[in-house]
Amino acid sequence: MKHGKAKRLLADYAVGRLRGRTKAKIEQHISECPICERELKALQRTEKLLKEVGLLRPSNPQLLLNRVREATQQVRQPSRQTLGWRLSWRWLLKPAIGFAIFSSIAVGAFVFWCQFADKPNLTISYEQYHRLVSWSNPLGNWIETGIGEMSATQ
Amino acid sequence: MARDELPDSVLVAKAKRGDWVAFEQLFWRYHERIYTFIWHFLQNREASEDLTQETFVRAWESLHGLKSNDAFQVWLHQIARRLCLDALRKRAWEKPMSDIATYDDQKVSVGEVETDLEFGLEGKSSPEEIDPEETLFESERKKAVRIAVSKLSQPLREVVVLHYFEGLPVDEISKVLGVPIGTVLSRLARARESLRKLLAHYLDEVENEVNRP
Ligand SMILES: [Zn+2]
Numbered sequence A: 001m002k003h004g005k006a007k008r009l010l011a012d013y014a015v016g017r018l019r020g021r022t023k024a025k026i027e028q029h030i031s032e033c034p035i036c037e038r039e040l041k042a043l044q045r046t047e048k049l050l051k052e053v054g055l056l057r058p059s060n061p062q063l064l065l066n067r068v069r070e071a072t073q074q075v076r077q078p079s080r081q082t083l084g085w086r087l088s089w090r091w092l093l094k095p096a097i098g099f100a101i102f103s104s105i106a107v108g109a110f111v112f113w114c115q116f117a118d119k120p121n122l123t124i125s126y127e128q129y130h131r132l133v134s135w136s137n138p139l140g141n142w143i144e145t146g147i148g149e150m151s152a153t154q
Numbered sequence B: 001m002a003r004d005e006l007p008d009s010v011l012v013a014k015a016k017r018g019d020w021v022a023f024e025q026l027f028w029r030y031h032e033r034i035y036t037f038i039w040h041f042l043q044n045r046e047a048s049e050d051l052t053q054e055t056f057v058r059a060w061e062s063l064h065g066l067k068s069n070d071a072f073q074v075w076l077h078q079i080a081r082r083l084c085l086d087a088l089r090k091r092a093w094e095k096p097m098s099d100i101a102t103y104d105d106q107k108v109s110v111g112e113v114e115t116d117l118e119f120g121l122e123g124k125s126s127p128e129e130i131d132p133e134e135t136l137f138e139s140e141r142k143k144a145v146r147i148a149v150s151k152l153s154q155p156l157r158e159v160v161v162l163h164y165f166e167g168l169p170v171d172e173i174s175k176v177l178g179v180p181i182g183t184v185l186s187r188l189a190r191a192r193e194s195l196r197k198l199l200a201h202y203l204d205e206v207e208n209e210v211n212r213p
Helices: A003-014 A021-033 A035-052 A060-076 A079-092 A093-116 A126-136 A139-142 A147-154 B007-015 B019-040 B047-063 B069-094 B097-104 B110-123 B136-150 B155-166 B172-175 B181-198
Strands: none
Touching: A003 A021, A003 A035, A021 A035, A021 B136, A035 B155, A035 B181, A060 B019, A060 B047, A093 B110, A126 B172, A147 B136, B007 B069, B019 B047, B019 B069, B019 B155, B110 B155, B136 B155, B136 B181, B155 B172, B155 B181, B172 B181
16 A cells, blocks of 8 residues: 555544555555554544543533423423323324325315216206295295296286 | 443334333433534533434434334434534524624634633533643643634534544544535544644644654
């Protein structure tokens, strides 16, 4: 492996990202190249520096815990009842969505059918029709049929 | 077995049944990790404490949504990370235009970091709390490392914090971030290259030789 390529791959090697032949080749190069050996040591020392840093601590962990407890138990803790309600209704979600899709398809199909299908052939007689109309509006039907006029002329 | 030695999965199962004491144990186990993780996003003590609180509140509220009780640590970090990204987005939005570039690059001026580190490093606010074996020299070095890490881009910084400061294994980090293990390793490598340059001054001080991987 050439120095340029080895230098580019050194950090990947240092974090254990290289495998197989590439790993073997870079190890061979490092053993022969003092510059890469020095660079690898620098990367390893960087890791050592990073590992000794450790964790930060909040100013008052007990106070922080108290704040968490207040926020959860007094204000927003999901009660068993609410939770139960949520769980008991969750199973309905999928059937409800299915039903909504089915009903919109059904309504759409009905509207389509109403617009384009042949109108039903209403075979009621003249007499039947006027009986219907006179039931809903007796006076209107009387005038419409000309009975009014007839009786007026008579 | 003492209660604080119980594995996460047992404590999570108890907490799911409403056992607050079990949840407290989880808080004591993880609050420093979560605080550290958040601090390296926000670099501000007060904001980080607020988000640490919010992380545990959300965890308690949505504990029933956690499918695998073993995955608590990863899940908790995911909650914290989402809150941090939201906070940064909000902060970038609220900042005047001239400052947005700074937050887009996720870089913070050294001065700002130093100010907060003076107050926040290791959380040891009074001298008597400081471990006597921890020399002033070492503290300075740790501080320098933290400042160098804060200069990294966010994707590199978060893997460094998770892996080196918190000690999370690479496969757990890949779950927290939702990226392949190879990506985590690649980011660790790039971060180490950058930090090697930023910390050049301190590398000579590291006496002990480190074995090759
Ligand atoms: Zn070389």
